[in-house]
Amino acid sequence: MVVPHCMTSEQLTSQQQYLAEGFSVARVIAEHKGRYSIMIDDTVLSAEITGKMMFAAETRKDYPAVGDWVAVQLYDDNSPAIVHHILPRRTVLSRKTSGREVEEQIIATNMDIVFIVQGLDKNFNVRRLERFLVVAMQSGAVPVILLSKSDLLSDDELQGMLKEVKAISLNAVTIAYSAKTMVHLEEIRKLITENSTICFIGSSGAGKSTLINRLVGNENIYTQEVREEDSKGMHTTTHRELIPLVGGGCVIDTPGLREIGLWDVGVRVDESFSDIAELALQCKFTDCSHAQEPGCAVQAAIDNGTLEQGRYESFLKLKREAEYIASKSDVTKQQERKAKEKKLGKVLKQFVKNNNKRR
Ligand SMILES: Nc1nc2c(ncn2[C@@H]2O[C@H](COP(=O)(O)OP(=O)(O)OP(=O)(O)O)[C@@H](O)[C@H]2O)c(=O)[nH]1
Ligand SMILES: [Mg+2]
Ligand SMILES: [Zn+2]
Known part of the structure; x- marks a missing residue:
């Protein structure tokens, strides 16, 4: 499978320049404590950043993130590829890191759509949805609200919850679905066009990985039951990962966020x-x-x-x-x-x- 090449003209120009300088251009698909997995065509490689990049980095923005296009030097032996440059980012999904530090954490970059996943179980909370919407809107990508586990509700209950969401979602597309009975999964699939990148965010246990497994068509990604008393998840997904889909397009799975602090959202609060x-x-x-x-x-x-x-x-x-x-x-x-x-x-x-x- 190949990661889609959906680049802006600015990114294409930058890619041309780096190729002319003898670099290869790859996409970051995972990050594990300073080490990266990158993908070129259908090959996954290990990568590290140059000492120069590390030294020059002032903030989190200066390090590669999942979804980034990067200019890399490849080696014939088994040594990791070296990341020299990050191509300009089209969209950036950021939050404030959890805890007291006022620091940015980049969740993903270069996505077209952010799927905000929330369970229609005890985890349902429109106040949290409002917060996720502000963060998603600030990324520059299009927010879509996905309400999972519709199988747990009667039709009347579902209509009531959809009404609550409608009151806060403005014009964001909202789909209630069930990964269990597969209802409305096709509508979700249709949003993932050939060259698009979609990032999934939401609380732990919302059903992000389960949905991705359905979209990928196998059960490769690990998922786990939620606690029954409050529908809270077990923080099953532990790192962000970009996954190419068979029909084109790719999705980024992320670990459930206990809290999503706003980061530099400008006028988005007023807008949403x-x-x-x-x-x-x-x-x-x-x-x-x-x-x-x-x-x-x-x-x-x-x-x-x-x-x-x-x-x-x-x-x-x-x-x-x-x-x-x-x-x-x-x-x-x-x-x-x-x-x-x-x-x-x-x-x-x-x-x-x-x-x-x-x-
Ligand atoms: N009934 C029902 N259960 C669902 C649905 N989608 C997911 N689940 C269940 O919800 C639980 C949590 O799902 P996950 O996909 O692991 O949740 P996650 O959002 O990836 O959680 P983290 O990785 O911890 O962030 C699992 O037991 C799933 O089977 C659904 O549509 N209906
Ligand atoms: Mg998960
Ligand atoms: Zn007034």
Whole structure:
């Protein structure tokens, strides 16, 4: 099987240059602690980066990631290929690393679509979906929501959950499917066109690897039962891996993420909560904080049930997180951040207080 060559013109130009310089161009398909697996045509090779690249690397962005096209030097003996350059990236899916560090982790690059997989079991959580959507949108790829395990629900239950998702998904394509009964798998398959790369993200136990096994047509990837009481997975997939499909296209499996912190998402929070932004335009005061002002369209929408309170709280939380990350990666914004954070913190507190009082 061959990894698809779907490159932008910028990438093609860069590829030509590296080929002219005597390099080969390969795709990174896996990463294991500083060692990489790369694929050229249908051959998988081991690779390492040059000392120069390691020395020059300032951030995570300067290291190869799964999905990257890289310029490599190949050797006839069995020694690993050496990665010299990373071709410009078309799309990048990043998150903040877990823990206290404010650092970027690249999940995958050069994908066309991000499949956000979530189980329709006890793991179902629209607030988490909102977060995944912001991260996926920022990558530059198209987000698609896949709701697994539809076999566990009655038709009525399924319709109810789809309605909840519709309220937060904006226009993202949403497919509820079952890897067990195979219902709606064909629709998913159709989204994976010949030259496309699709990255799968979602919590552990959501069913990412199971779905990939169905799409690949065998059971090569290891999957595991989830805990019954809360549908939590066992973190079965341990590293990111790009897998070419027989019919063309390829998929990137990733380990389930316990938490997905926003990384430098710019205006994506506003974009993926455009329903709230539109409401805000109708507030009486242009600087309305939507906490308690008269003529507030956001509060009115919450009161009349068109906007869910949880969604608005989620919006405030993600906004605050995005502000924090943006300022951390730019020291000069520190002062501004503190002021804004304090304000958003107050707004959130005031908002929750007011709404709880009213109930
Ligand atoms: N009933 C039902 N079970 C499913 C479906 N899809 C996956 N599962 C089950 O869910 C469990 C977890 O699936 P995995 O594919 O390992 O989940 P994952 O998202 O890859 O999890 P990590 O690798 O830990 O991130 C397995 O027991 C699957 O059999 C489905 O559509 N219906
Ligand atoms: Mg898995
Ligand atoms: Zn308002």
